[in-house]
Amino acid sequence: MTHRYGDLTAVDDLSLEIARGEVFGILGPNGAGKSTLISIMSGMLAPTAGAVTLGGSEVTPTAHAVKRRLGVVPQDLALYEALSGRENLRFFGRVYGLSGRRLRDRAAAVLDVVGLADRAGDAAGAYSGGMKRRLNLAAGLIHEPELLMLDEPTVGVDPQSRAHIFDNVERMRRETGMTIVYTTHYMEEAERLCDRVAIVDHGRIVALDTPRGLIQSLGGGVIQLGVDAAQRERAAQALAPLRSVRGVAPGPDGQSLNVEAASAQHTLVDVMQALNAASLPLASVRILEPNLESVFLRFTGRSLRD
Numbered sequence: 001m002t003h004r005y006g007d008l009t010a011v012d013d014l015s016l017e018i019a020r021g022e023v024f025g026i027l028g029p030n031g032a033g034k035s036t037l038i039s040i041m042s043g044m045l046a047p048t049a050g051a052v053t054l055g056g057s058e059v060t061p062t063a064h065a066v067k068r069r070l071g072v073v074p075q076d077l078a079l080y081e082a083l084s085g086r087e088n089l090r091f092f093g094r095v096y097g098l099s100g101r102r103l104r105d106r107a108a109a110v111l112d113v114v115g116l117a118d119r120a121g122d123a124a125g126a127y128s129g130g131m132k133r134r135l136n137l138a139a140g141l142i143h144e145p146e147l148l149m150l151d152e153p154t155v156g157v158d159p160q161s162r163a164h165i166f167d168n169v170e171r172m173r174r175e176t177g178m179t180i181v182y183t184t185h186y187m188e189e190a191e192r193l194c195d196r197v198a199i200v201d202h203g204r205i206v207a208l209d210t211p212r213g214l215i216q217s218l219g220g221g222v223i224q225l226g227v228d229a230a231q232r233e234r235a236a237q238a239l240a241p242l243r244s245v246r247g248v249a250p251g252p253d254g255q256s257l258n259v260e261a262a263s264a265q266h267t268l269v270d271v272m273q274a275l276n277a278a279s280l281p282l283a284s285v286r287i288l289e290p291n292l293e294s295v296f297l298r299f300t301g302r303s304l305r306d
């Protein structure tokens, strides 16, 4: 799909397939096109070109039967502040075609899921930011969608609500097998929650794999050696010539030596042998694995938090 706002191309000829039951992460900085993608994938916005299908049925703004099979938790809160939490959920449930006993039962069930049962009678306007987010999550879940899309659900949320949202996503994956699309610019969330992650920048996918696969594609890592200050120079000289060592530099703490490794595991053996041969004592060893942040930096040349 492609989407343009006037001259600006927010989604640029992007193609994507998500499997049933998958927790799929869309990771990218602000302005990457994540929310536009979610809007198109949930049938809120018709793309300029291309199409989205859910199990073979096209998702369009007027495809109401298909849209009932998916739930969206938008980045911008959609709530009626004057209504109570429970009344908000009953409103959204009716929009999704629920009524009567079923509507009441589902509202009670999702209030329980997001931990708001005891505040269900209070006006949503009196909720904290995190509670409002949780109510929004409940609204996206009320009709038991096959596919749930969460757009940056933890931005501006207190730690307790954040943990709650995390736990809910993990539990839904485990217990219901629901397909989940999760956008974020926090790589630790993507790393922890997602089966696969697409890194999106300027409306394009720049990398797509499992978190592990993305990290391994970088290869290497950094081995941090605790070496006595008096021996640091000599240690650096002993290690620099090794073939599996890309570079040696003093650690930022001034206490260690950072060895950039072609492959952390292989390089570690070479490093230990070289230090042993030079009779250099070693106080500590730490392997710093690359993370999704380094992957993002590699593929976009920019930091995720820019």
Ligand SMILES: Nc1ncnc2c1ncn2[C@@H]1O[C@H](COP(=O)(O)OP(=O)(O)O)[C@@H](O)[C@H]1O
Binding pocket: 005, 008, 010, 028, 029, 030, 031, 032, 033, 034, 035, 036, 037
């Ligand atoms: N309604 C809109 N009208 C014009 N430009 C928009 C609109 N919505 C988003 N954009 C622009 O499209 C690009 C992608 O935005 P968005 O999808 O919100 O990205 P993200 O969710 O990754 O931050 C940005 O440059 C943004 O300014």
Ligand SMILES: [Mg+2]
Binding pocket: 034, 035, 036, 075, 151, 152
């Ligand atoms: Mg967004």
